[in-house]
Amino acid sequence: MNLTTLDPPIPLYTLEQDPILGSKLFSMSRFEGTVTHHSELLIPHRKDYYLLGFIRQGGGRHWVDMVPYEPKDQTFYFFAPQQITVKEEPLPTWGTAFAFTQEFLALQENTLLRTLPMIQNPENGHELALSEADVMFVEDLLDKIYSEYLTAGVWHQRMLSAYLQVLLTYLSRLYTEQFERKTFSAETQLLKKYQAEINKHFHQLHQVSDYASLLHVSAGYLSEVIKAQSSKSAITHIHDRLVLEARRLLFHSEQSLKEIAFGLGFSDASYFSRFFKRETQVTPAEYRAATRRMYQ
Structure with a gap:
C-alpha cells in the first residue's frame, strides 16, 4: 500500500473537461479490456465527483476508506465524493462507467437524483450485486445512455437526465433491498x-x-x-x-x-x-x- 507525502497530503481530483460534451459536469466511458495506466490512481486520493460503473469482467483490487474490494463480475460499483480510494494495480477491465459532479445534480432536470438512496448512500455502500435480470436491465439502459451521450442536439441533455433517473431509481431500489430494508418515514x-x-x-x-x-x-x-x-x-x-x-x-x-x-x-x-x-x-x-x- 503506497503512502503519499504530497501537499495537500491526499490529492483531490476533479472531473476533467469531457471531450464529447465539452463539459466538466458529466462524463462517460466504455472499457473493452482497457487497462487503466493513470499512475495517480495507484496512490491514495479523493475525487470531488460521483463515479459509478458496471463491471462486466476484470478489474484489479481496490481500496475504499481502508476496506479492500476484490472486483466481482456482473456487479455495479459506486463511489461518493471525498472517499479515499486507491488501486493496487491496473488490470484489464470490461464495463461501463460514468461520473458527474455536485453541480450536475444541481441542474433543474437532475434535482430529483439528489434524493435517491444511491446518491445519498446512507449505509456507506460501495457495490451492488445484480441478478441476471438486473444485468440485462442495467446494460440496456447503459447502452441507451451511452448512445445519447454521443448524440448532440436540442433534447440531448433532457434525454440523458431521463435515462439516468430511470437507471439510478432502479439501482436505488436494489440499494434499499440490499442495504436498508427500511421504510422512508x-x-x-x-x-x-x-x-x-x-x-x-x-x-x-x-x-x-x-x-x-x-x-x-x-x-x-x-x-x-x-x-x-x-x-x-x-x-x-x-x-x-x-x-x-x-x-x-x-x-x-x-x-x-x-x-x-x-x-x-x-x-x-x-x-x-x-x-x-x-x-x-x-x-x-x-x-x-x-x-x-x-x-x-
Whole structure:
C-alpha cells in the first residue's frame, strides 16, 4: 500500500473537461479490456465527483476508506465524493462507467437524483450485486445512455437526465433491498438529513445542538429520533464520522497528529488523542503504526 507525502497530503481530483460534451459536469466511458495506466490512481486520493460503473469482467483490487474490494463480475460499483480510494494495480477491465459532479445534480432536470438512496448512500455502500435480470436491465439502459451521450442536439441533455433517473431509481431500489430494508418515514428522512449535515460540517461542528439548529428542530427531539432510527445516539454519529476521517488521515497521509487534530476542529492535539483513544481503545500513534504494519 503506497503512502503519499504530497501537499495537500491526499490529492483531490476533479472531473476533467469531457471531450464529447465539452463539459466538466458529466462524463462517460466504455472499457473493452482497457487497462487503466493513470499512475495517480495507484496512490491514495479523493475525487470531488460521483463515479459509478458496471463491471462486466476484470478489474484489479481496490481500496475504499481502508476496506479492500476484490472486483466481482456482473456487479455495479459506486463511489461518493471525498472517499479515499486507491488501486493496487491496473488490470484489464470490461464495463461501463460514468461520473458527474455536485453541480450536475444541481441542474433543474437532475434535482430529483439528489434524493435517491444511491446518491445519498446512507449505509456507506460501495457495490451492488445484480441478478441476471438486473444485468440485462442495467446494460440496456447503459447502452441507451451511452448512445445519447454521443448524440448532440436540442433534447440531448433532457434525454440523458431521463435515462439516468430511470437507471439510478432502479439501482436505488436494489440499494434499499440490499442495504436498508427500511421504510422512508419522516423520521428516517430526518436521520438521512442529519447524516448529510454531519458529512458537510464535521470539521467544524461537534455538538448535537449545532446540527439541531441547522435542521430547525430541538436537540432533544433530534436525539430521540436518531436513537430510535439508528440504534445509535446522535452524538455517536458525530464521533463516528470524526473517527473515520481521523483513520483515513492516519493511514493514508503523513500529517502530524497536531495537523490532523486541528484539521478536524480540535483546538488541542492532546484532547484529540484522548478522544481517539476513548473511541477506538488505541492512541492515534498506535493506530497508525498498527495499520501500516498490517497492510504493507
